Amino acid sequence: MKQSSEQLSVNSNYVRAIGAIVWKDLRAEFRSWELVSAMFVFSLLVILIFNFALELDVKTRQSVTAGVLWATFAFAGTLGLNRSMALEKDRGCLDGLLLAPVDRSAIYFGKFISNLAFMLIVEAIVLPVYSVLYNANLFQPGLIMVILLGSVGYTAVGTLLAAMSVQTRTRDILLPILLFPVAFAVLLSAVKASGGFLEGADYSEIAFPINLLIVYDIIFIAASFMLFDNIVEE
Amino acid sequence: MITVTKLVKRFGYKTILRGVDFEVQPGEFVALLGPNGAGKTTFLRILASLARPSLGEVKVAGYKLPSEAAQVRARLGVVSHLPLLYGDLTAEENLRFYAQMYGLTNYRSRITEVLEMIGLETRRRDLVRTFSRGMQQRLAIGRAVLHDPQIMLFDEPYTGLDQDASTMLDDVLKTVAAQGRTVVMTSHDLARAEALATRFDILSRGVIAASAARKQLKKSNLLAFYKQALAG
Numbered sequence: 001m002k003q004s005s006e007q008l009s010v011n012s013n014y015v016r017a018i019g020a021i022v023w024k025d026l027r028a029e030f031r032s033w034e035l036v037s038a039m040f041v042f043s044l045l046v047i048l049i050f051n052f053a054l055e056l057d058v059k060t061r062q063s064v065t066a067g068v069l070w071a072t073f074a075f076a077g078t079l080g081l082n083r084s085m086a087l088e089k090d091r092g093c094l095d096g097l098l099l100a101p102v103d104r105s106a107i108y109f110g111k112f113i114s115n116l117a118f119m120l121i122v123e124a125i126v127l128p129v130y131s132v133l134y135n136a137n138l139f140q141p142g143l144i145m146v147i148l149l150g151s152v153g154y155t156a157v158g159t160l161l162a163a164m165s166v167q168t169r170t171r172d173i174l175l176p177i178l179l180f181p182v183a184f185a186v187l188l189s190a191v192k193a194s195g196g197f198l199e200g201a202d203y204s205e206i207a208f209p210i211n212l213l214i215v216y217d218i219i220f221i222a223a224s225f226m227l228f229d230n231i232v233e234e
Numbered sequence: 235m236i237t238v239t240k241l242v243k244r245f246g247y248k249t250i251l252r253g254v255d256f257e258v259q260p261g262e263f264v265a266l267l268g269p270n271g272a273g274k275t276t277f278l279r280i281l282a283s284l285a286r287p288s289l290g291e292v293k294v295a296g297y298k299l300p301s302e303a304a305q306v307r308a309r310l311g312v313v314s315h316l317p318l319l320y321g322d323l324t325a326e327e328n329l330r331f332y333a334q335m336y337g338l339t340n341y342r343s344r345i346t347e348v349l350e351m352i353g354l355e356t357r358r359r360d361l362v363r364t365f366s367r368g369m370q371q372r373l374a375i376g377r378a379v380l381h382d383p384q385i386m387l388f389d390e391p392y393t394g395l396d397q398d399a400s401t402m403l404d405d406v407l408k409t410v411a412a413q414g415r416t417v418v419m420t421s422h423d424l425a426r427a428e429a430l431a432t433r434f435d436i437l438s439r440g441v442i443a444a445s446a447a448r449k450q451l452k453k454s455n456l457l458a459f460y461k462q463a464l465a466g
Contacts, residue, residue, distance in 0.1 A: 020334035092316030
């Protein structure tokens with residue numbers, strides 16, 4: 001009985017620590033808008049560059065929508081992941097988190113959830129802008145589900161790799177070098193599934209990349225849960 | 235309270251600590267002194283469970299590191315030369331965040347108590363980025379004592395502080411020590427260490443080169459003791 005109440009307390013501390021990190025990140029961000037605004041401006045620039053660089057007819061433009069969209073999300077996401085961990089490292093706050101008497105995977109999940117929230121906020125702003133510029137209807141439930149699944153996978157592995165790269169002097173360069181090859185499978189599946197939805201393909205044709213996305217999400221979250229402690233400790 | 239036996243720490247091919255033996259009794263205030271690069275910060279990071287020992291045994295508050303790190307962290311307060319605080323949160327929000335991370339319930343009264351102790355009660359709703367370096371360091375001490383730890387580790391807490399802020403920090407440190415906590419502090423400032431500590435250990439070339447209790451040293455003789463330890 002005593003053991004189960006101790007376990008309950010450990011679990012509630014774990015959940016409370018995750019909640020505290022998410023609250024702290026959102027609170028600080030909604031005060032400074034440092035991270036989301038940088039990600040949004042960067043996304044906007046990427047979309048505009050693609051828009052003017054690829055002077056395409058309406059049909060071809062539709063066929064590249066999924067690729068352009070995910071390239072934008074990937075670049076902006078990398079920027080956000082880097083900044084989010086750099087903010088922890090620069091004032092020594094990462095040590096402050098690591099000194100807390102909770103399982104360190106709680107720190108991972110806290111950072112993962114807040115990074116995901118920032119990415120989803122940026123995506124929610126970027127989608128209407130993209131719809132107007134590319135004259136495409138992106139507000140489809142299937143596409144939004146793919147964006148959610150892709151963002152989960154990308155942020156899951158990105159948070160882990162950002163925690164690793166932030167400890168090096170070349171963190172700004174190192175994160176994309178590490179992240180893009182690992183997240184390639186997620187991005188490829190997301191582009192395929194998004195393209196399928198945008199072209200109005202049958203669900204049977206899109207099922208495979210969607211299933212792959214779900215599998216990658218599970219693998220990346222599980223691997224990060226197991227590896228995070230070893231990555232952040234010297 | 236702290237027992238370290240034959241501790242070795244290597245980073246790649248570089249050996250920072252070469253078999254450190256170190257022991258601290260409950261209630262002691264130990265000043266760990268030594269030149270730059272002696273391994274003081276690395277040693278403290280191992281005690282704080284932020285780094286793993288390569289060899290040797292480390293026990294803090296009766297718990298072994300790294301296997302019982304969570305139990306050690308619950309009994310430990312750490313202050314470094316970096317404040318470990320979030321500039322875009324207020325003083326109160328920073329303390330509330332750390333209270334939640336340490337699993338404290340009913341933390342409101344504790345936060346007020348700590349803010350009064352460090353003299354920042356009137357600035358509780360101000361953003362930390364508007365604080366001076368000295369105020370940030372006092373708040374960092376408040377963060378470290380929030381969960382009422384038995385052991386405090388201070389890593390160069392006076393770095394970057396002006397004279398007034400250092401004097402104010404002296405008072406806070408004396409209060410922390412007077413509450414019966416065990417304290418280990420690294421410092422370059424021999425005069426401050428001499429004023430506060432009950433024992434002085436000199437870390438040089440990766441080992442404890444000398445150790446002396448305050449009563450073993452003649453008055454104002456710490457500098458000579460320090461020089462002798464480094465020369466030997």
